[in-house]
Amino acid sequence: MSVKLGVPSKGRLMEKTFDWFGARGVTLGRTGSEREYAGRVEGVEGVELVLLSAGEIPRELAAGRIHLGVTGIDLVREKLAQWDMQVEVLAELGFGQADLIIAVPDFWVDVETLDDLDAAAAAFRRDHGFRMRIATKYHRLVRDALREAGVADYQLVDSQGATEGTVKNETAEAVADITSTGETLRANHLRPLSDGPLLKSQATLFRSRNAAMDGAERRTLERLRDLIARG
């Protein structure tokens, strides 16, 4: 059997991943048409390319259905309990940088840090009768980070898209989102807190700790590790 390598199936993340492996002598590519999610691998024997949505790769790694996978550390930490028991980081790929940040309306001049946010949340709850709403799709990451920082009197509301618009639409008071540039935030009159992102993420090559391997697969993985280390 072969070592299964999961790679995001579209867009810049896929292209950059192909480039990254290419620079290390492993050529990855799609077979057939643009629409077909099948791949080919050259430069190392016994590796099979599996094209998947980046969001599904953490789950596939945890289930042991793929041996290796490229996805963001943010997605792994959001989706997998005790993530470091389930996957091992083999390499940070140096692209797909994204920070998980909390952003508040720019005119909240009194709120610069998480500490301010906590004080504002306490007052907000007293004044409005409900807990300050933070729109996000990264529930676990945000909850863990805010618990760690001792922020109380907030609630998370789910937002799977157009999160920056929720404040203007009055469905949330603040947002927690992955942002790579911050332009969308500025356009929506939001500003990230100054005490840094809750999490810094980038595209990362993970190895599943749950995928079974036979001797041939183990040797293939060793060869692949050597190639990666050379880059």
Place this chain on the structure above:
Amino acid sequence: MTTLAQDTAARAADLAEAARLRALFEAEGAVPVEAAILQPAQTLLDLYGEDIRARAYVTSDALRGEQMLRPDFTVPVVQMHMADGAEPARYCYAGEVFRRQEEDEHRASEYVQAGFEIFDGANPPDADAEIFALFQRILAPMGLRTATGDIGILTTAVSGLAISDRRKRALMRHIWRPRRFRALLDRFSSSAPLPAQRAALLAAEDPFAQAGPEIGLRTRAQVEERLESLRQEAAADPIPAGVVELIDAVLAVREKMPYALEHLRDIAVDLPWIGPALDRLEARGAALARRGIDTEALDFEAAYGRTHMEYYDGFVFGFYAETRPDLPPVATGGRYDALTRQLGQGRAIPAVGGVIRPGLIRELGGRT
């Protein structure tokens, strides 16, 4: 992996032990009560905040909205009592509770509890002693270590500080988050100047000069109100370092009960407002002794229960298997007067309660 037969036998044993414990509680005059497994999520979210989502299973339907698999019986029992209970009252229950586990797969996500709750304002120290002595008697054959504490001493120490109500509220709000509490206490006692950016903001003629448009539900007036409170904060006198040291000294007290009391009385010479809380501790000690507890041998830790027993606001206790530090406590309990006020819609009653986990008794190979 366990087999179906083993699972079935274990569950049956736990339920049988829970029923036996509940019968013991009934014999002490408690009325058995039941609580729905599905609890409205809103009550629990209001009490615990977003953190409860990490600890309780949330589900929902289109009609009732979000529901939680009951993470404990105390909240529904308090709600039931506050809605239509006559006082004084004693309740008992037995059944499963559900706890979401995201960190430690060896912790049970579903287990049986048997509990006893006392709603009686006539003699709170004696009610504290009643439940502790009852648990002690039931669990005696297991040779467990007991821990006791009293959250009320810390809250009394904070409420007597010569600081603004705003600072007091901030400290009280974070009493169960020791690190955050510490950070606040440090800030309130620091005489270091404000960071330059913050100082400039507070001094600015128009703090909104560079700011974006007003969006969302939090209003400009609310931002201004907080700026004003930040200005007052900046001008406020720091809490004297000596007072912070005294609070640290209170939190560090960890001795057998009579010596702990003696030690706290010494601290109270310089922190006189904690006197009433110490009187309550002393009265509880006397009540425990009257009920046959050897208080000379009873551990007392002023900081006990601060990180994981958040609705308790007075006496707190736990029973631990000393040989198995990996296991959670076999029994825990405490006083939760404030919870009855929060759920009581204007009413409140002194209340104290506790739970025992039959599954842990079985795991420890014990019998009670």
